Amino acid sequence: MELEKKLIKILRNISILLQIKGENIFKASAYSNAADIIEAMQLDIAELVRNGKLGEIKGFGEALVKKITEFVETGKISFYEKLIQEVPIELVSITKIPGIGPKKTKTLFEQLGIKSIDDLENACLEGKVANIKGFSKTTQEIILNNIQHIKAWKGKKQQFACFQEANNINNLLKSAPGVIEHSIVGEMRRYSEIISNIHFLVSTTEPNKVAKFLQEKFNLKYNNNSVSFYTEEEVSVTINFTEPKNFVWQLHNFTGNKNYIEHFANLFQERTGNPFDFYQFPLENIILKREQQLFELLNIQYIPPELRENSLSIFKAKEWKIPVLIKEKDLRGMIHVHSNWSDGFNTIEQLAIAAKNLGFEYIVICDHSQTAKYANGLEPERVDQQHKEIDELNKKNLGIKILKGIESDILADGSLDYDENTLKKFDLVVASVHSHFKMTKSEMTRRLVYAIMSPYTHILGHPTGRLLLSRESYEVDIKEIIDAAADYGKIIEFNANPYRLDLPWEHLIYAKEKGVKISINPDSHDINSLTDIFYGVNFLRKGWLESSDVVNCLEHDEFVRFINSIGKS
DNA sequence: GCCGTTTTCGGCCCGACTGTTTTCAGTCG
Numbered sequence: 001m002e003l004e005k006k007l008i009k010i011l012r013n014i015s016i017l018l019q020i021k022g023e024n025i026f027k028a029s030a031y032s033n034a035a036d037i038i039e040a041m042q043l044d045i046a047e048l049v050r051n052g053k054l055g056e057i058k059g060f061g062e063a064l065v066k067k068i069t070e071f072v073e074t075g076k077i078s079f080y081e082k083l084i085q086e087v088p089i090e091l092v093s094i095t096k097i098p099g100i101g102p103k104k105t106k107t108l109f110e111q112l113g114i115k116s117i118d119d120l121e122n123a124c125l126e127g128k129v130a131n132i133k134g135f136s137k138t139t140q141e142i143i144l145n146n147i148q149h150i151k152a153w154k155g156k157k158q159q160f161a162c163f164q165e166a167n168n169i170n171n172l173l174k175s176a177p178g179v180i181e182h183s184i185v186g187e188m189r190r191y192s193e194i195i196s197n198i199h200f201l202v203s204t205t206e207p208n209k210v211a212k213f214l215q216e217k218f219n220l221k222y223n224n225n226s227v228s229f230y231t232e233e234e235v236s237v238t239i240n241f242t243e244p245k246n247f248v249w250q251l252h253n254f255t256g257n258k259n260y261i262e263h264f265a266n267l268f269q270e271r272t273g274n275p276f277d278f279y280q281f282p283l284e285n286i287i288l289k290r291e292q293q294l295f296e297l298l299n300i301q302y303i304p305p306e307l308r309e310n311s312l313s314i315f316k317a318k319e320w321k322i323p324v325l326i327k328e329k330d331l332r333g334m335i336h337v338h339s340n341w342s343d344g345f346n347t348i349e350q351l352a353i354a355a356k357n358l359g360f361e362y363i364v365i366c367d368h369s370q371t372a373k374y375a376n377g378l379e380p381e382r383v384d385q386q387h388k389e390i391d392e393l394n395k396k397n398l399g400i401k402i403l404k405g406i407e408s409d410i411l412a413d414g415s416l417d418y419d420e421n422t423l424k425k426f427d428l429v430v431a432s433v434h435s436h437f438k439m440t441k442s443e444m445t446r447r448l449v450y451a452i453m454s455p456y457t458h459i460l461g462h463p464t465g466r467l468l469l470s471r472e473s474y475e476v477d478i479k480e481i482i483d484a485a486a487d488y489g490k491i492i493e494f495n496a497n498p499y500r501l502d503l504p505w506e507h508l509i510y511a512k513e514k515g516v517k518i519s520i521n522p523d524s525h526d527i528n529s530l531t532d533i534f535y536g537v538n539f540l541r542k543g544w545l546e547s548s549d550v551v552n553c554l555e556h557d558e559f560v561r562f563i564n565s566i567g568k569s
Numbered sequence: 570g571c572c573g574t575t576t577t578c579g580g581c582c583c584g585a586c587t588g589t590t591t592t593c594a595g596t597c598g
Contacts, residue, residue: 023570026581030570061571099587101596136589373583374598434598435585 004038004045007071010080011035016095017087019102020109034064040345040526046072090115097146098471099139107132121147153469155196157235160498160535162188162195165231172217173202173239178209180244185254191306191538193468193501198231200239201254207241214239225279242279248288249281256308263311267318271298306542312509323546328534330547332555335364336407336430336461336493336521337530341386342367343375345526348386348402349393354527356400362556365390366405366430369417378406380422387425401556403427407461412436414450416457423456428563430493430521432461433474441475448476449484455567459519460485462495462502470499478507486514489566491551494543496536497523508543519551 015032019025037059038045048054049072055065067077094105094117108114111132112123120143123129130140166188173182179202183189186199204210211222218237220229226240242250253261265276274282281288288294295302300317304325307313316322334355338344344351348365355363367386368377378386383406390402405428409417416423416431423429431451439447451457463481464473485492492511495502500523503511511518520540522532533552540550547553554562 027570029581033571059571063570099596103595134589134594139588142588371584372598376582437598438586 001042003072004043007045007068008035008039010071010077011038013089013092014077014080014083016092016102017083017089020087020091020095020106021083022106030059030061030064033059034068037345040528042528049073088115093117094120097143097150099142099146104134107134117147117150149472155234155236156194156469157233158468158498159188159191159193159195161233162198162235165233165235165237166198169198169200169237169239172214173200176210176213178204178206178213180204181247183251185240185251186238189255189305190257190308191542193504193539196236198235198237199254200237201247201250202239202241203244203247204241205243210239210241245287246279246281248291248294250279252291252294253278255305257310259310260308260313263314267298267300267314304541306538307544309542323544325541326537326545326547326550326553328537329359330550330553331359331520331533331537332361333364333552333559334358334360334362334522334530334533335428335459335519335552336366336405336495336523337363338367338407338523338525339365341365341382342372342377343525348389349398350527351530352393352398352400352402354530356398358530360400362401362403362559364403364405364428366407366428368434369406369408371409371411371417372434377409377417380418383418383422383425403560405430407432408457409434410447410451412439412447414447416451416454420456426456427560428458429456430459430461431457432493433465437465437474439475441477444475445477445480448481452481452484452488452490457490458563458566459491459493459521461493461521462497462500462523463492463507464502464504466502466504467499468501473502478503479510482507482511482514482516485511485516491517491519491566494518494520494536494540495523496520496532496539497529498532498535501536501539503543505539505543508540508545512544512549517551518545518549521552 011031012035015028018028018031037043037057045068049069054060054068067079071077091105091109094100094108095102097117108120112128114120114123124140124144129135129143130137166184170184173179181203183201184199185201186197187195188198202210207225211227214220214227218229220227226238228236228238230236240250240254256264268276272283276282292302295317301320301322303313303317303322307322313322337351339348339351340346351365352363368375370377370379387404390404394402404426406426407430410431410433411417416429448460452460460481464476464478466473482492492503494508508518518540520533520536522530524530524532551559551562
């Protein structure tokens with residue numbers, strides 16, 4: 001997939017550069033659209049070029065086929081090479097700043113020669129941006145503010161975006177001379193949503209040998225007991241070395257975060273009478289073979305790595321009250337999936353069969369509602385047509401039940417996107433915010449509570465609206481939202497899209513406390529990302545959820561009964 | 570640039586918000 005990744009990036013760059021150049025927007029979109037298709041459908045580009053089948057895929061015309069063929073054969077696209085001579089490639093980074101699109105980027109470049117985010121920051125600080133026509137002091141301040149956000153996000157990645165690199169390093173350590181044992185630790189092992197450092201622990205008696213081996217692959221810094229370096233994707237990596245006798249001890253200590261370790265250290269001291277030492281296991285007569293032994297030694301329950309964030313897990317482990325956390329195989333229902341009726345790539349039948357093959361008993365299709373024009377949302381007439389298709393598919397007995405859902409926009413006033421007659425037709429309604437993000441906290445909270453109160457709402461979709469490392473949550477009192485869901489017996493979504501992971505795990509803990517049921521939903525737009533639901537389970541675990549907290553774990557008939565009971569009381 | 574076709578070029582992606590205008594261009598979902 002390396003080839004495709006490179007191509008996707010080039011196509012997206014072409015799209016942005018053409019827009020900066022002032023080309024027809026539809027021409028520019030053709031490139032980003034092609035990139036989206038390659039990504040969503042996981043196309044094997046080299047194979048398609050070889051059999052001459054690329055042109056048969058919708059969205060790939062003569063020009064794109066020619067350029068992509070050139071790319072497969074030479075690794076380059078001459079059109080692109082020429083384009084970046086005309087428009088500096090660095091300008092793409094400026095369009096990533098919220099509120100700055102291609103036109104403003106062009107103006108900034110032409111008038112002030114701004115090419116990079118650093119240039120732009122300096123120009124703002126010098127007050128030059130406010131002097132350009134079309135900009136103002138307020139805009140300048142907003143830009144500066146947004147640059148601060150982007151800088152704070154630099155060097156960080158979403159957890160899933162680090163899998164490949166962590167895996168590569170893992171494989172490398174497997175074959176490295178001198179490595180006795182090794183494990184991932186830190187944020188990755190805890191399943192943090194955002195990763196700032198990929199961290200490994202290596203058991204070895206010959207740290208120099210291991211370091212030398214790694215030195216051949218990476219440009220690294222070597223201190224006594226660790227090496228650090230950056231990957232090609234600019235993620236920081238640390239590898240700590242330890243003597244075999246301290247491996248399990250350090251595995252535990254490098255996994256927990258600071259707050260957890262502080263509380264663990266106190267407990268260790270209290271229960272063993274020995275001072276806590278981060279690197280050396282203080283009890284000389286015991287050799288730890290597994291982490292479990294450590295918890296047994298303190299006479300507390302085993303704490304899974306994803307819970308080692310703070311004192312809560314230690315407190316509960318002392319009381320032996322850590323629950324059996326949800327597992328992938330507990331899931332039975334696939335909820336909130338988009339088909340090609342709105343902005344998805346696959347037909348309902350393809351989605352249903354794919355979900356069945358992943359082991360699911362039922363799937364709830366939730367396309368966009370009518371206000372979401374940009375996503376080809378369904379007007380009431382198309383809702384009827386879609387329901388007819390679902391009825392027919394269900395008659396075919398595909399081996400999976402298909403339910404009629406909708407992802408209804410929550411309008412600015414908190415109402416849903418259809419009249420009652422239409423709303424009654426759905427088996428399930430996910431209500432989500434897709435517009436009017438900039439409201440005051442109290443206005444947004446009132447809006448969401450109003451949507452929760454609707455007798456037709458079953459699930460509140462992506463409750464905070466955050467996009468990891470690109471958009472903050474909108475202003476909302478999330479506790480009040482969870483309280484309202486508890487009061488009205490409504491479900492809250494955990495959106496398993498790897499860029500969302502919304503509701504955040506900290507709030508899942510509160511939702512569980514209040515008895516609110518959670519629905520884990522992939523919000524997928526193609527068959528490949530249905531598996532995001534499995535990725536999401538890790539974060540439900542991080543939020544202390546058990547299978548009994550999650551509606552997707554209900555078998556079909558129970559699920560339908562449960563859904564039907566909502567809003568009727 | 571792609572698509573679909575009354576096959577050779579017009580439509581495609583709409584509407585709301587924002588900030589800067591004084592009637593609208595640019596951005597975003």
